[in-house]
Amino acid sequence: MLSRREFLANGTLASLALSVPGLAFASNKDERKRIILLILRGGMDGLAALPPYADRHYRSGRSKLALPPPNESGGVFDLDGFFGLHPSLAGLHNLFEAGEMVAVAGTAPPYNGRSHFDAQSVLESGALEPHTLRDGWLYRAIETIGDSNEFEHLAMAFGQSVPLVLRGEKSVSSWAPDKFPEPNDDTMARVLDLYNADEVLGPRLRLMMATESMLGDEQGERSIRRSALGQLAESATSFLTHAKGPQFAVLESGGWDTHANQGTGAGSLANRLTALDKVLVKLKSDLGPVWNHTVVLVVTEFGRTVAMNGTRGTDHGVGGAAFLLGGAVKGGRVISDWPGLGPDQLLDGRDLRATIDQRSIFKAVLGEHLGIPAELLDETIFPNSGNVAPLNAIV
Amino acid sequence: MTALTSYRAASHFGLGGSRQDLQAIGNDPVGWVVDQASANHSVEIAGMPDTAVQISRNQSRQQARRQAQRRMSGREDAASVIEDEQRRYRHEIQDALRDTLDLRFEQAINTTAPVKERLAWFWSNHFSVSQAGRQQIISACASFENEAIRSSLDGYFAQMLVKVVSNPVMLLYLDNAQSIGPRSRVGRRRKAGLNENLAREVLELHTLGADGGYTQKDVTALAAILTGWTVGTPQMARLDVKPGQFAFVEAMHEPGAHTLLDKTYKEPGAKQAINALKDLSVHPATARFIATKLVRHFSIDTPALRDIEYLTDYFIKSDGHLPTVHKAVLALTSAWEPANKKLKSPYELVVSTWRGLELPRLSTRREATENVLGTMNHMPFTAPSPAGWPDTNEYWGSPAALKQRIEWGVALGRRLGNRINVMDVASVMLDADTEPVLFRTISRAESPAQGLALLISSPQFQWR
Numbered sequence: 001m002l003s004r005r006e007f008l009a010n011g012t013l014a015s016l017a018l019s020v021p022g023l024a025f026a027s028n029k030d031e032r033k034r035i036i037l038l039i040l041r042g043g044m045d046g047l048a049a050l051p052p053y054a055d056r057h058y059r060s061g062r063s064k065l066a067l068p069p070p071n072e073s074g075g076v077f078d079l080d081g082f083f084g085l086h087p088s089l090a091g092l093h094n095l096f097e098a099g100e101m102v103a104v105a106g107t108a109p110p111y112n113g114r115s116h117f118d119a120q121s122v123l124e125s126g127a128l129e130p131h132t133l134r135d136g137w138l139y140r141a142i143e144t145i146g147d148s149n150e151f152e153h154l155a156m157a158f159g160q161s162v163p164l165v166l167r168g169e170k171s172v173s174s175w176a177p178d179k180f181p182e183p184n185d186d187t188m189a190r191v192l193d194l195y196n197a198d199e200v201l202g203p204r205l206r207l208m209m210a211t212e213s214m215l216g217d218e219q220g221e222r223s224i225r226r227s228a229l230g231q232l233a234e235s236a237t238s239f240l241t242h243a244k245g246p247q248f249a250v251l252e253s254g255g256w257d258t259h260a261n262q263g264t265g266a267g268s269l270a271n272r273l274t275a276l277d278k279v280l281v282k283l284k285s286d287l288g289p290v291w292n293h294t295v296v297l298v299v300t301e302f303g304r305t306v307a308m309n310g311t312r313g314t315d316h317g318v319g320g321a322a323f324l325l326g327g328a329v330k331g332g333r334v335i336s337d338w339p340g341l342g343p344d345q346l347l348d349g350r351d352l353r354a355t356i357d358q359r360s361i362f363k364a365v366l367g368e369h370l371g372i373p374a375e376l377l378d379e380t381i382f383p384n385s386g387n388v389a390p391l392n393a394i395v
Numbered sequence: 396m397t398a399l400t401s402y403r404a405a406s407h408f409g410l411g412g413s414r415q416d417l418q419a420i421g422n423d424p425v426g427w428v429v430d431q432a433s434a435n436h437s438v439e440i441a442g443m444p445d446t447a448v449q450i451s452r453n454q455s456r457q458q459a460r461r462q463a464q465r466r467m468s469g470r471e472d473a474a475s476v477i478e479d480e481q482r483r484y485r486h487e488i489q490d491a492l493r494d495t496l497d498l499r500f501e502q503a504i505n506t507t508a509p510v511k512e513r514l515a516w517f518w519s520n521h522f523s524v525s526q527a528g529r530q531q532i533i534s535a536c537a538s539f540e541n542e543a544i545r546s547s548l549d550g551y552f553a554q555m556l557v558k559v560v561s562n563p564v565m566l567l568y569l570d571n572a573q574s575i576g577p578r579s580r581v582g583r584r585r586k587a588g589l590n591e592n593l594a595r596e597v598l599e600l601h602t603l604g605a606d607g608g609y610t611q612k613d614v615t616a617l618a619a620i621l622t623g624w625t626v627g628t629p630q631m632a633r634l635d636v637k638p639g640q641f642a643f644v645e646a647m648h649e650p651g652a653h654t655l656l657d658k659t660y661k662e663p664g665a666k667q668a669i670n671a672l673k674d675l676s677v678h679p680a681t682a683r684f685i686a687t688k689l690v691r692h693f694s695i696d697t698p699a700l701r702d703i704e705y706l707t708d709y710f711i712k713s714d715g716h717l718p719t720v721h722k723a724v725l726a727l728t729s730a731w732e733p734a735n736k737k738l739k740s741p742y743e744l745v746v747s748t749w750r751g752l753e754l755p756r757l758s759t760r761r762e763a764t765e766n767v768l769g770t771m772n773h774m775p776f777t778a779p780s781p782a783g784w785p786d787t788n789e790y791w792g793s794p795a796a797l798k799q800r801i802e803w804g805v806a807l808g809r810r811l812g813n814r815i816n817v818m819d820v821a822s823v824m825l826d827a828d829t830e831p832v833l834f835r836t837i838s839r840a841e842s843p844a845q846g847l848a849l850l851i852s853s854p855q856f857q858w859r
Contacts, residue, residue: 310588
């Protein structure tokens with residue numbers, strides 16, 4: 001009986017097989033561009049993560065949610081004299097100081113209806129209207145640069161399902177932790193035979209088998225705890241640093257919908273931010289030299305209300321924050337076209353306006369980092385977006 | 396009717412092919428399916444504890460902990476004593492949670508009305524609640540489902556909606572219990588205010604749908620209308636409100652009239668929200684939103700417009716009479732079309748496995764089940780958002796998830812292969828008439844363990 005690897009290499013899956021045994025680390029000469037997209041689902045409170053502490057309406061508008069200024073105990077980290085970083089984001093602050101982090105304030109997808117699901121659909125599909133495109137902008141972007149035979153291996157989703165941003169006609173690969181014993185090669189071969197006849201599930205299973213062969217047995221059987229962002233990020237870096245690994249990874253993190261008791265310098269939101277900060281710092285050290293060719297995009301579907309709601313939390317808002325990190329980022333800057341927090345400056349009297357279309361961030365990364373031409377960005381990847389200019393020279 | 400439709404009745408509409416279902420179906424698959432929409436069948440779970448009992452118990456545990464912290468403060472062993480108590484408390488909650496999930500699971504395995512059970516799951520996912528990280532409602536979610544959904548399948552959607560929104564679990568899950576009208580007595584005294592979480596999700600997820608034509612003003616108005624709908628706590632005893640139970644507290648309710656979707660609600664008290672919910676429940680956008688979801692569940696991920704319109708019409712003409720709407724969707728031609736397949740969710744996969752295998756021991760099932768459901772992110776009442784789990788093949792069928800399904804099948808084969816006759820169970824769990832290749836593959840397995848692994852892992856068993 002063939003081993004699974006031989007089986008893959010020999011026939012059915014020859015075109016997908018990556019017959020490199022064990023891990024082969026990317027060499028220093030591997031200068032392929034990487035993009036890691038981290039979607040914070042639920043609507044991260046941008047005014048807490050990236051507080052405009054010097055806005056004259058910040059303290060009154062945020063009232064009990066306001067963080068102390070930089071010079072006070074428990075105060076924010078100062079970025080540029082106007083914006084600060086939440087005190088839980090020490091690692092991000094170091095990256096900012098090192099010129100490897102850009103913060104974007106007052107940004108959102110082109111949508112202000114305050115629904116998680118619609119906003120996420122717009123964020124991920126790249127369309128102007130929710131639920132109008134069935135594929136995602138990152139999928140379309142990769143399609144424009146990828147060799148169609150290799151396509152599945154260019155991008156991977158980490159988590160139980162492939163998010164819309166990476167969905168399209170073809171399946172991209174995904175990786176989720178294993179808790180069950182590995183089937184033996186004979187059983188797996190028979191199962192594959194059954195799946196070969198299934199038009200929908202067959203290709204997906206073959207893709208998964210090819211992906212697994214990349215890691216080698218030792219890595220593949222390592223148990224990775226499910227859903228914890230840190231664990232997913234760890235497996236993402238093992239793939240991204242592989243010589244034949246993907247260039248694009250999408251990760252998701254939940255729990256940002258802080259309607260009640262979100263806390264300020266400490267509390268539930270502060271805990272989430274601390275965890276996020278640790279993951280991002282570790283990502284840099286785990287990626288090694290690959291970090292220099294990487295852009296990490298941290299985005300969310302909307303910001304939250306300026307004012308605290310009746311339950312010491314915040315409700316769904318509009319303008320939020322985004323972060324770009326990585327060796328390929330020209331960092332140390334906050335980009336904003338600040339709309340202000342004054343009562344008459346807010347949208348519907350309650351929310352920070354979004355003055356930077358999130359697509360302009362994505363366009364900058366795809367254009368400058370990957371070299372995708374403007375006409376593809378304006379028409380194919382983000383349909384009818386000619387009026388949305390890429391953010392100036394982010395990368 | 397052919398064997399094909401009998402199998403489809405059990406597998407696609409019910410919870411998988413099994414000996415008892417195929418016997419009950421006999422020669423009338425459509426009749427068997429459609430009858431379950433009627434009041435002849437109940438899927439309420441006997442012995443499920445009340446939400447109020449569970450929530451008040453969780454409340455008193457939390458109170459006891461706070462008291463212990465005060466009592467112990469300054470004592471040297473305070474930390475360890477409190478830690479012990481915490482551990483005991485966590486164990487108690489985990490036990491209570493497990494008991495309720497077991498009851499729900501056993502119901503699914505044993506019910507003679509699997510189509511109605513599926514309908515209960517559909518609505519439970521429509522009105523999704525999650526226990527994750529919520530101390531007060533943990534262990535009460537299955538009770539919520541029993542009280543608000545399983546008991547409402549024979550009535551009008553309006554009744555279900557009011558039961559759901561007034562249930563303490565929903566009021567706590569979407570934060571309405573703490574939402575306070577800013578001009579109410581409590582609001583003025585404490586400078587407290589609205590939390591619009593529940594109001595928004597009622598409009599977006601429970602009734603009209605995201606493109607149902609409402610605005611931020613409507614969200615705020617419904618939030619104001621819903622103020623005062625809260626849950627009793629031990630501290631509220633003097634208001635004659637019982638801990639853990641629904642309560643309307645006038646002192647938290649935003650006074651005055653509120654305008655929702657161009658209609659002004661002036662009623663006093665809880666009646667205001669009840670009337671608003673009733674109007675929402677029969678709104679044409681609600682009818683269409685629910686019709687679309689039902690067709691997606693029973694027919695295909697991308698429902699045909701004419702099916703949606705057909706079902707919307709039934710919903711509107713019957714004022715949202717659920718048995719009428721359910722019957723209509725269960726009898727849809729496209730739902731019986733063999734080409735229209737849905738990938739089983741992990742929970743469906745597991746339940747259909749146990750129904751088909753007929754292995755009676757709970758401990759075996761529990762062990763194997765918690766493992767797979769946890770790994771595949773489908774433990775009941777842990778949906779990633781208030782929208783519930785997506786009902787699409789795409790969501791459940793990622794490459795990584797498929798691999799896990801197969802691995803589970805293999806693990807199950809190893810454990811149970813020797814205890815069953817694989818070809819016997821295959822004859823009810825798979826469609827014997829249309830899958831000669833699959834049956835041949837299973838019959839040629841090198842061992843009973845591998846045979847069962849192939850049965851469970853096969854694409855034919857993963858689809859419904």
